[in-house]
Amino acid sequence: MSSKNQKKNILKVGIIGTGGRGINAFGSYLATRKDAELAALCDPNPVRMEAAAKRLNRSMRLYPTVEKMIASEKLDAAVITSPDYCHEPNAVAALKGGINVLIDKPLATTVKGCQNIIAAAKKADKVVMMGFNLRHHAVLKRLKKIIDDGVLGRVFLIENREFYDGGRTYMSRWNRHYAKSGGLWIHKGSHDFDIFNWFLGFPKPVKVSAFAGVDVLTPKHIPFKVKPGIPVGPTCGQCPYKKICPDVYDLAETANGQWSDAAKKVDGYSKDLCMYTSDKDTHDNGIAIVEYENGVKASHMECFITSLSDRLYTVVGDRGQAEASLHHRTITVRPRWNGEVVTYQVPEESGGHGGADPSLANAFLETIKGRLKNQSTVEHGMWSTAIGQAAEISRRQSRMVAIKELFK
Numbered sequence: 001m002s003s004k005n006q007k008k009n010i011l012k013v014g015i016i017g018t019g020g021r022g023i024n025a026f027g028s029y030l031a032t033r034k035d036a037e038l039a040a041l042c043d044p045n046p047v048r049m050e051a052a053a054k055r056l057n058r059s060m061r062l063y064p065t066v067e068k069m070i071a072s073e074k075l076d077a078a079v080i081t082s083p084d085y086c087h088e089p090n091a092v093a094a095l096k097g098g099i100n101v102l103i104d105k106p107l108a109t110t111v112k113g114c115q116n117i118i119a120a121a122k123k124a125d126k127v128v129m130m131g132f133n134l135r136h137h138a139v140l141k142r143l144k145k146i147i148d149d150g151v152l153g154r155v156f157l158i159e160n161r162e163f164y165d166g167g168r169t170y171m172s173r174w175n176r177h178y179a180k181s182g183g184l185w186i187h188k189g190s191h192d193f194d195i196f197n198w199f200l201g202f203p204k205p206v207k208v209s210a211f212a213g214v215d216v217l218t219p220k221h222i223p224f225k226v227k228p229g230i231p232v233g234p235t236c237g238q239c240p241y242k243k244i245c246p247d248v249y250d251l252a253e254t255a256n257g258q259w260s261d262a263a264k265k266v267d268g269y270s271k272d273l274c275m276y277t278s279d280k281d282t283h284d285n286g287i288a289i290v291e292y293e294n295g296v297k298a299s300h301m302e303c304f305i306t307s308l309s310d311r312l313y314t315v316v317g318d319r320g321q322a323e324a325s326l327h328h329r330t331i332t333v334r335p336r337w338n339g340e341v342v343t344y345q346v347p348e349e350s351g352g353h354g355g356a357d358p359s360l361a362n363a364f365l366e367t368i369k370g371r372l373k374n375q376s377t378v379e380h381g382m383w384s385t386a387i388g389q390a391a392e393i394s395r396r397q398s399r400m401v402a403i404k405e406l407f408k
């Protein structure tokens with residue numbers, strides 16, 4: 001902590017990656033904290049970064065690289081919200097600079113990348129926390145407590161089904177490329193694989209099988225008649241059919257400049273490519289199943305072709321089962337034998353992802369201050385990436401993948 005801030009006990013924080021997540025979830029939250037100063041931003045795109053600073057309505061130093069930011073600022077911490085493939089170099093650079101780091105999920109896009117971050121974290125001996133915000137969701141915290149209290153007995157089966165309306169927009173931006181996101185089993189599934197690991201108390205996952213495909217977001221499935229000689233896209237903004245397309249991705253944020261044409265000119269990054277005609281090498285729906293060393297079986301379904309946004313969990317033990325809906329904020333517990341079926345309604349919380357985002361950011365600051373123990377470590381990040389990477393290999397190679405293959 002710099003000496004001036006030390007006196008006031010204010011943590012100086014930088015954000016690495018000033019897009020949607022960096023600004024919506026963390027920048028805006030940090031700006032409300034009296035015990036933290038959002039001191040600097042880092043993004044290779046200066047136009048986007050300036051627009052982000054303007055949006056937060058504060059003056060901050062702006063840097064094109066992590067190394068430059070670390071060299072010029074006396075930061076206490078950084079939050080990494082750059083695209084998944086650059087979590088590894090950014091985290092390693094921040095840790096070399098000796099600061100505390102919150103890394104949004106996934107830790108990295110491969111187990112190897114995670115191991116490199118873990119090695120850097122060991123050397124740095126700082127707080128290095130995973131941005132697993134779902135663990136901060138009140139419904140899942142309550143369900144975790146039900147499991148830990150033994151209400152369900154010995155858990156042997158878990159299922160999650162994720163339906164995400166906004167997920168179709170992954171096909172409009174970098175997430176659609178395996179090289180940038182590690183595929184959606186890692187980019188998106190890593191949330192749910194972490195929840196499985198967390199619910200179960202972190203047994204080692206041993207085997208994974210997965211099936212996935214692009215079944216709807218292809219040119220063949222454009223949901224309206226395309227006139228001869230008048231093609232769709234290439235972006236929603238340019239598309240002659242934008243008024244009739246039910247999937248138009250309206251960049252409401254354009255006005256604040258983060259996604260302006262000027263920002264796009266710098267790096268060519270379009271956030272609203274046509275989700276039907278964009279080139280993509282990940283899936284729009286799929287199912288992955290995992291077996292753990294203790295025999296527990298878990299299945300995760302993800303579907304981005306839906307009007308519904310919900311995560312539906314079922315946890316089964318030898319004394320009962322529980323079903324949870326994040327959207328409805330309910331948990332129903334059914335005892336196996338005699339006993340009352342109880343449905344809990346979990347109160348609403350304010351903030352992104354049902355209140356989970358501010359809770360995560362708060363936990364990071366409190367952990368740096370030594371008031372909380374780090375509950376989501378880089379090792380946890382690696383295990384969820386490992387399941388996602390194994391699922392990706394499984395679906396591409398049509399075979400069951402042993403997790404140990406990834407550690408050779």
Ligand SMILES: NC(=O)c1ccc[n+]([C@@H]2O[C@H](COP(=O)([O-])OP(=O)(O)OC[C@H]3O[C@@H](n4cnc5c(N)ncnc54)[C@H](O)[C@@H]3O)[C@@H](O)[C@H]2O)c1
Pocket residue numbers: 016017018019020021022042043044045048080081082083084086090104105106131132133173187353
């Ligand atoms: N936990 C969650 O619920 C959640 C939700 C959304 C996104 N995320 C994660 O947040 C991260 C950012 O996603 P997003 O949706 O905000 O993406 P985005 O495209 O909106 O923003 C990414 C930003 O990173 C910048 N960038 C590109 N290369 C960079 C580099 N090498 N170093 C620093 N910045 C770089 C881009 O210019 C852009 O400003 C991803 O890792 C994603 O998986 C997490």
